[in-house]
Amino acid sequence: MSFTESVSGSSRGLDQWDDAQILSLLAEGQARAVASVKEALPAVAKAAEALAQGLAQGGRIVYAGAGSSINIAVQDGAELPSTFGLERSRIAFVIAGGEASLFDIDAKAEDDTEAALAGIAALALTPADTVIALSASGATPFTLIAARAAKAAKATVIAIANNPKTPLLAVADHAILLATGPEVIVGSTRMGAGTAQKCALGLISTLAHIKLGAIYDGWMIRLQADNAKLRKRAERMVADIAKVDEAAAGKALAETDGHVAPAALICAGAKDVAAAEALLAKTNGNLRLALEHLAGFR
Structure with a gap:
């Protein structure tokens, strides 16, 4: 069952509420999202340790995904050089629809598995590299195929998803379930799921760099x-x-x-x-x- 696509009973009649009620419910959804990350901290810690080990060996950090998830990931990765001194050449992105999709999301690109394979192949991954694959549903074809290709290349795969028992979590070396539950607005995963993903990414990259002496x-x-x-x-x-x-x-x-x-x-x-x-x-x-x-x- 895809909880991120489920209808939340608390949202019935939402469009008829006053502003304060709407914002209160949305804020509650954000709070639940952050709480879901706290529940996942043991998995986050293991992922950060794996990332730190890979970076210590000279490996790269690669973010893979589609839609809002990869937009959020790009924000995390783009800040690593200025924040922690990580060389830009050691950060890569595999983006459904390419860089243009960061500004104008290409929904069809989520199904482009050939592009995912090509994006991973172009990186010539090694066992020292760490790929972080994100998908709220845990089943986005582009992201899933990218993760499988990275695993086949012997890279370490960290998967972040907001639904349990999904293919993306199953393929990962380190699976992080962020159980955010139904969105206040069905399918609007830039909200609860996105907040949880951003939080988890920040924790992973920060803890890894603390371990690396940054x-x-x-x-x-x-x-x-x-x-x-x-x-x-x-x-x-x-x-x-x-x-x-x-x-x-x-x-x-x-x-x-x-x-x-x-x-x-x-x-x-x-x-x-x-x-x-x-x-x-x-x-x-x-x-x-x-x-x-x-x-x-x-």
Whole structure:
């Protein structure tokens, strides 16, 4: 049974309600969506661990899907370079209808299984790659075939769906069921299902990068400081981590071309940029371990 296509009894007469009642019901649907993610946290954690392992081996993260689901996934993937410093070349998208469908959704493309096969084949996937396939129904042909092709290529497959016992969840190495139930408006999966998908994706990519050392005490230490706001944030990060003033932090950031981790190490006592980079290389980019190592030799 497709719960995302079921009629919710609570919506009867919806079009005759006043605005406050309508918005209250819609908001309740959003709250249920987030609650469904909390129920799936054990599966989310396993998926994030698998993604972290793949990225640590030099693999890529690939998002595959159609319609609203892939639109949401593109948002998650597009922010990974600026947020966590992941190279853009290690992020890929297999989109039903191609990039044009992100602006003008091509509903027919959801059934184009040949395009799904071609999209996966073009990536020449390896076992280090992780493919995240999303479909609210769990049965979208494009997404299902993309996931099966990725599995055949030995990539790790994470599947996210909002209906139980679906083909997409069955094919995955890591299946995440987001049991959002019937939509307030039948089939409008950009609402409840979409909210849950966005939440789950954010948790997976964030936890994976925490495991990879991209976060220190809540700071995004691998962000790309490409504007005045972010450069100021980078100064605050270095000052807070190394316990120095922002002037000293700014000076160190100038030496490291804006990179937070080596700047923090310089402020904490590393001789120069080369020494800071060597410490990071020794600890696989983990700033906390590098700081501990530096403190042990002072």
